[in-house]
């Protein structure tokens with residue numbers, strides 16, 4: 671999972687979110703987003719879906735005996 675795609679590892683770009691120069695991340699149009707912030711974004715975007723999926727699974731598992 672360490673293959674740079676479109677970005678060079680040698681060139682440290684500044685993340686637009688945390689404003690830190692990072693060796694790896696994704697280039698999104700004109701903006702560079704580091705791996706850490708990318709993870710945060712992905713997490714946030716899927717949070718609702720993941721939450722409901724989690725709840726549904728939990729209901730199956732943790733359903734009290736009736």
Ligand SMILES: [Zn+2]
Pocket residue numbers: 685686687688689690703704705706707708
């Ligand atoms: Zn960042």
